[in-house]
Structures are given as structure tokens and as C-alpha cells.
Amino acid sequence: MRITFSNARLWRYVMASVGKFIDTGYILINENGLTFKAMDPSKTALIIFEIPKEGFMEFDVEGEHKLPLSIEDTAKILRTAEKDDVLSIEWSSESITFVFERRGVPRSFTIPLYAESAIEEIPELELEIPNKYVIYAAGLYDAINSLEDVSEVLAVSGDEQKLVLTAEGDIATAEITLDTERGGLEEAQVENPGFRALYSMEYFSYLKSPMKMADRSILEVDEGLPCRLTLEYSVGARIVYYVAPRVEE
Amino acid sequence: MISAELCVRCKGYKRLCGLPKCPILEKARAAIEATARIAGLKIIGSTPPTAVVGERNYPSVPVIVGIPPGVSGGDAKIYDDPQGWWGKLGLTDILRLRGYQVSSIMRVNVSEPFTLYEKEVGIAAISARPVDTEVVLERLPRPITRLDPFVGATGPAAPAKEVRVVGNASLPRKLEEIIWDDVSAEEAVFELIRGGVDTYSIIRAMSLGFLGRVRRRKLVPTRWAITAVDRAAVKYFLGGLRDLPSVDKVSVHVLEYLMNRFYVILYPGKYHVEWLEVWRPKTGLTERASSSVIVYSRDYGTGRTSTIDGGFDAARHGLVKALYERGRRASAIIVRVIEPGYVIGVGNWHIRETVYRAVRSEGLTFDKLSDALAWVASVENMDVVSALKKLMTMSTRSLDIFAGNGSALKK
Numbered sequence: 001m002r003i004t005f006s007n008a009r010l011w012r013y014v015m016a017s018v019g020k021f022i023d024t025g026y027i028l029i030n031e032n033g034l035t036f037k038a039m040d041p042s043k044t045a046l047i048i049f050e051i052p053k054e055g056f057m058e059f060d061v062e063g064e065h066k067l068p069l070s071i072e073d074t075a076k077i078l079r080t081a082e083k084d085d086v087l088s089i090e091w092s093s094e095s096i097t098f099v100f101e102r103r104g105v106p107r108s109f110t111i112p113l114y115a116e117s118a119i120e121e122i123p124e125l126e127l128e129i130p131n132k133y134v135i136y137a138a139g140l141y142d143a144i145n146s147l148e149d150v151s152e153v154l155a156v157s158g159d160e161q162k163l164v165l166t167a168e169g170d171i172a173t174a175e176i177t178l179d180t181e182r183g184g185l186e187e188a189q190v191e192n193p194g195f196r197a198l199y200s201m202e203y204f205s206y207l208k209s210p211m212k213m214a215d216r217s218i219l220e221v222d223e224g225l226p227c228r229l230t231l232e233y234s235v236g237a238r239i240v241y242y243v244a245p246r247v248e249e
Numbered sequence: 250m251i252s253a254e255l256c257v258r259c260k261g262y263k264r265l266c267g268l269p270k271c272p273i274l275e276k277a278r279a280a281i282e283a284t285a286r287i288a289g290l291k292i293i294g295s296t297p298p299t300a301v302v303g304e305r306n307y308p309s310v311p312v313i314v315g316i317p318p319g320v321s322g323g324d325a326k327i328y329d330d331p332q333g334w335w336g337k338l339g340l341t342d343i344l345r346l347r348g349y350q351v352s353s354i355m356r357v358n359v360s361e362p363f364t365l366y367e368k369e370v371g372i373a374a375i376s377a378r379p380v381d382t383e384v385v386l387e388r389l390p391r392p393i394t395r396l397d398p399f400v401g402a403t404g405p406a407a408p409a410k411e412v413r414v415v416g417n418a419s420l421p422r423k424l425e426e427i428i429w430d431d432v433s434a435e436e437a438v439f440e441l442i443r444g445g446v447d448t449y450s451i452i453r454a455m456s457l458g459f460l461g462r463v464r465r466r467k468l469v470p471t472r473w474a475i476t477a478v479d480r481a482a483v484k485y486f487l488g489g490l491r492d493l494p495s496v497d498k499v500s501v502h503v504l505e506y507l508m509n510r511f512y513v514i515l516y517p518g519k520y521h522v523e524w525l526e527v528w529r530p531k532t533g534l535t536e537r538a539s540s541s542v543i544v545y546s547r548d549y550g551t552g553r554t555s556t557i558d559g560g561f562d563a564a565r566h567g568l569v570k571a572l573y574e575r576g577r578r579a580s581a582i583i584v585r586v587i588e589p590g591y592v593i594g595v596g597n598w599h600i601r602e603t604v605y606r607a608v609r610s611e612g613l614t615f616d617k618l619s620d621a622l623a624w625v626a627s628v629e630n631m632d633v634v635s636a637l638k639k640l641m642t643m644s645t646r647s648l649d650i651f652a653g654n655g656s657a658l659k660k
Contacts, residue, residue, distance in 0.1 A: 041519040041550025043647040123652035
């Protein structure tokens with residue numbers, strides 16, 4: 001069985017980002033497509049990388065296959081992916097093979113799979129989050145890039161027109177406002193205006209590269225709830241990323 | 250006025266205040282008189298071994314070999330023996346021992362570690378026992394102690410005209426084997442840990458360019474080598490911890506040495522560590538502070554940390570090594586309280602050793618993590634209490650509690 005994806009670089013950036021804070025995850029492949037899932041050991045962040053069957057150039061799959069793997073090893077392999085590389089994935093019950101191909105020259109890397117018992121169960125999150133903001137292309141990347149050095153905590157607040165991202169450090173404070181009228185924000189659907197939610201900045205910093213590559217970012221957020229960040233890509237792929245809230249008790 | 254918080258983060262090394270030299274270290278330097286008896290330009294003694302690779306003028310770096318004048322054989326060991334010092338010697342004893350050693354400085358290009366092997370200086374530096382050495386200095390050294398919060402203090406120094414190793418070095422067997430192996434430095438560190446070689450020999454071997462791919466071997470400034478070995482050790486022990494059962498109780502392990510008090514709180518779960526440093530006013534780095542300076546960092550469970558902190562690296566090394574030896578994994582909170590008498594850092598070794606010994610100790614058990622934290626708060630001063638409160642009240646929730654349709658849990 002084999003699947004082939006046209007943009008190896010997207011995989012490269014996703015795995016490099018996830019590998020910064022998560023060791024293990026699994027790929028689930030079935031007739032609907034591919035899902036990669038991983039959660040960090042402190043259970044603060046959960047990432048789901050999905051590509052529907054239609055997003056693949058080749059999709060030769062029967063049944064369902066769960067492939068637990070080392071993210072560090074996978075990221076090391078994917079580090080060699082270049083702009084024009086096409087990525088194929090083949091697997092057996094014991095190993096997974098990544099094949100990059102550019103100008104007819106294949107490069108193949110095989111690593112062993114983990115036992116399924118080595119991967120901790122990842123919870124299903126079906127949250128209804130009342131405030132939803134659609135952000136233009138790299139707007140979120142620019143914001144995080146500017147704020148991350150100021151504070152360890154990212155405060156998110158907003159109303160029906162604007163989304164405010166704030167970093168309050170010991171010495172300095174930085175604030176970025178994305179607005180539906182003045183720019184940065186494509187759409188805002190807000191049921192709980194005036195909310196203020198807190199998250200660890202580092203978990204947003206990790207995802208900067210995938211944020212930069214996204215066509216569109218959707219941030220769903222509310223006080224005391226995890227945020228759900230959806231990054232959409234032109235090839236039909238998307239990342240759904242949850243970050244647990246920080247709470248002042 | 251430079252804020253004490255900046256000083257604590259910098260530790261005199263990162264030059265965060267913009268000054269060319271750390272004024273605090275300069276002041277301490279002047280206050281500590283080196284005690285070495287230097288009669289002439291020729292120094293005869295045994296290096297314990299002490300070998301430090303500096304980073305100034307990289308890639309042409311100073312290599313410092315320390316020798317206590319007139320002290321030879323086994324008696325020289327005590328001049329550089331962190332594991333032997335622990336719990337027995339105080340801050341001034343350690344500074345006195347360091348100050349007694351004469352540091353002979355050679356300048357070597359980092360790409361040419363082999364020049365040190367030819368003179369047997371490199372081999373002497375990684376010996377398990379003191380090695381008789383003769384040094385002819387170019388000039389008489391000034392009687393001052395050099396201070397480095399990471400590496401520790403070194404005694405009066407002068408450029409060496411000649412360094413001659415006259416005794417026989419005795420290498421741990423595993424180390425003797427690995428220096429001929431063409432493997433990555435990280436793999437070599439793993440192998441040495443597996444072979445039971447002590448951390449300080451591994452650091453010297455890494456620093457003197459004995460580890461790594463043969464064609465790419467270089468001298469590594471000791472500060473960098475300490476960080477590299479601590480991080481490699483964390484990675485090595487973490488690999489083993491993952492498959493071990495978790496501790497089943499919450500416990501607090503308290504240990505104090507060199508006016509640094511450590512509370513290691515272990516609780517059931519996957520490995521991840523939170524690090525809280527409470528620098529009380531009037532330590533070497535908080536001279537001007539009116540209240541405690543708090544430093545916070547964490548290891549997310551992958552071995553990577555939220556800030557770059559050599560002290561935290563050393564603490565994590567001690568923690569994971571002890572957990573591995575106990576055959577248990579755990580989540581941990583480490584609180585380090587630095588008391589006013591800690592006027593100057595003597596190296597990160599005491600953090601590594603104290604945390605290791607704390608985790609190996611029996612500890613007090615509690616039903617809940619909040620009870621353990623409350624107990625620490627009850628026995629500590631107000632600054633520590635407020636730091637702990639910040640840790641407890643500004644917590645990140647786990648995604649677990651939102652599993653399924655978790656919106657019902659919204660506050």
C-alpha cells in the first residue's frame with residue numbers, strides 16, 4: 001500500500017514544529033484519508049494533521065492502519081525534503097518508509113514503528129467554542145512572531161469586530177489588533193464578546209512555520225476553554241491544533 | 250541601575266546589561282585572595298586533573314591546566330573533586346582549594362586538539378587519578394581567583410611556556426575505548442554513561458576533543474561541554490524512563506548544600522519538570538534586590554526547556570539519573586532557594602549532585618500535589634510562598650478534562 005502527496009515541504013514543517021515539544025504520535029490511514037495525531041506529555045497541546053483522500057496524488061489503501069512513530073526520527077528524515085519533492089509513504093506492520101522524489105530520483109528512508117502500547121491514548125475533543133475568527137494568510141504568524149519575545153503568556157480578547165492579541169511581560173507589553181474593517185481579520189463570529197483567554201505563548205511559537213504556510217487561519221477561543229486553531233492549506237490538508245488554557249484561580 | 254532579575258538571568262555571563270565585564274563578578278574577584286604559593290616560574294605538582302577550555306578569542310582558545318604547587322599523588326585529588334566535595338566542604342573551602350591551584354594557560358586552536366594529545370596533556374586531563382605534571386610559566390601569575398558561575402573558580406593564572414606530563418594517566422576503561430571510536434559525540438556520551446564513567450570525566454573528555462567523529466573532533470569550551478553533556482544525559486536517561494512505571498505517590502525530597510536548598514516534588518504521571526528558582530536578596534547576584542527574584546522554566550517532557558538555563562540542565566540531569574536508578578518515572582517540580590550567603594557560584598555541579606541525592610533520599614509522602622506544595626509553603630519564607638502561589642494559581646489546565654464535549658467544564 002502506498003500514498004503519494006505533492007508537497008513534501010508541508011510535512012517537513014509540520015513534523016519539525018511538532019518535534020519541538022512532542023516525542024511520539026501516530027498516523028491513521030483509512031479509506032477517507034490520512035490523520036496524524038500527537039499530544040504533548042503535559043497534555044497542554046494536541047495536534048491533528050489531516051489530509052483527505054482527494055488531497056493525494058496516489059492513494060492505494062485498503063482497511064485501516066495505525067502507525068505509531070517517533071516524531072524526532074520522522075522530522076530528521078523530513079528535514080531533507082526540498083521544494084519540488086513529492087512524498088510517498090509506504091508501510092508494513094513493523095516499519096514506515098518515506099520516499100522523496102525529485103526529477104525522477106527517489107530517496108528512500110525507513111524507520112521502525114513503535115508498538116501501539118507505547119503511544120498514550122489521545123482524547124477526542126469535540127468542543128463548542130463560542131468565538132470564531134478567520135484570519136488572513138500569515139496574519140497570525142506575524143502576530144506571534146512579534147509577541148513571543150515579550151511574554152510567556154498570550155492573552156486573547158475581542159468582540160464582533162476585532163481580535164486583540166496581547167503579551168504582557170515583566171518589563172514591556174505588546175498588543176496587536178486584527179480588525180474586520182481595518183485589516184487582518186476576514187471574518188468574526190462572536191457569541192461572547194469581552195472574553196479574555198490566556199494561553200502559554202510557547203505553544204503558539206512552535207507552530208509558526210505551519211502558520212506561515214497556511215492559506216487561512218481560524219482561531220476559536222473563549223475564556224477558560226482550550227483554543228482551537230485550524231490552519232488550512234491549498235492542497236486540501238489542514239491542521240487542527242488545541243492548546244489548553246491557563247487559568248488564574 | 251541594573252535590575253537584579255537581569256543579573257540572575259545573566260549570571261555574569263550573557264552580558265545582558267551591556268557592560269563589557271560583570272561588575273558583580275569583578276567585585277567578588279577582587280575580594281577573594283588566591284592562596285597559591287608560587288615560588289618561581291616552575292610549578293611541580295599533580296593535576297587532580299583540572300582542565301578548562303575557555304571560549305575567549307574562539308577559535309584560538311585558552312586551555313587551562315590546574316596544578317596545586319607541591320601537592321602530588323592522591324593528595325591532589327581533593328583540589329577538583331565535586332563528588333568527593335559534596336556535603337563535606339563549604340563554599341569558602343571550595344574557593345580556597347580552587348584558589349590554591351595555579352592555572353597554566355596554553356592557547357590552542359579548537360581544530361587542533363591533537364596538539365594536546367602529543368604532549369599527553371589531553372590524556373592527563375581525562376585521567377581518573379591525579380597525574381604528576383611540571384609547568385614552566387612565562388611570567389609569575391597575579392594572585393587572583395577567576396570566577397565563573399558555570400565552570401567554577403580557577404586560581405592564579407599565567408601563560409605556560411611548557412607543560413610536561415611526567416606521571417602516568419589512568420583512564421576509565423570505557424573512556425579509553427571510546428576515544429578510538431568514530432561515533433557521534435552524543436552516542437559516545439551515551440556509551441560512557443552506560444559504562445558507568447562519571448559525569449566530570451565525560452565533560453573533560455568532551456571539552457578536550459576526545460569525543461565525536463574522528464575527523465571532526467574539536468576542543469569544546471568547557472561551559473558548552475557541560476551543557477552538551479547534561480542535555481545528552483537527560484536524553485539518555487529519558488529514553489529509559491519512558492517504559493518505567495510511574496511513582497504512585499506524591500513525595501517531597503528536601504536537601505540543602507552550599508546555601509542552596511532544593512525541594513524536589515515528585516508526583517505520578519509522565520515525565521515533565523517545572524523549575525522554580527528563588528534568589529533571596531543579598532546573594533552574589535541579588536545584592537541590590539529588595540525582594541526575592543524568581544526564575545521559572547520548564548521541560549515539556551521531551552527534554553527541551555522553555556529557557557536556556559545551565560542550572561536547570563544540571564538539575565534535570567540529577568533528577569532523571571536518580572529516577573532511572575529508582576526504576577520509576579515521575580512528573581516533578583523542583584524549587585531551588587538560594588540563600589543570602591551564596592556570594593558566588595562555584596559551578597553547576599552542586600545543583601546536579603544535590604538534586605540527584607535528594608531524589609535518592611526517602612522523602613515525605615502526601616496524598617495530593619496541592620498538599621505537598623502547601624507543605625513546602627508552610628516551611629518556607631514568604632517569598633517562596635508567593636512564588637509557589639504563582640505556580641499554583643497560574644496553572645495550565647490539561648486537555649484531558651475537556652475530552653468529549655468538555656465545554657460543560659467551562660468556568
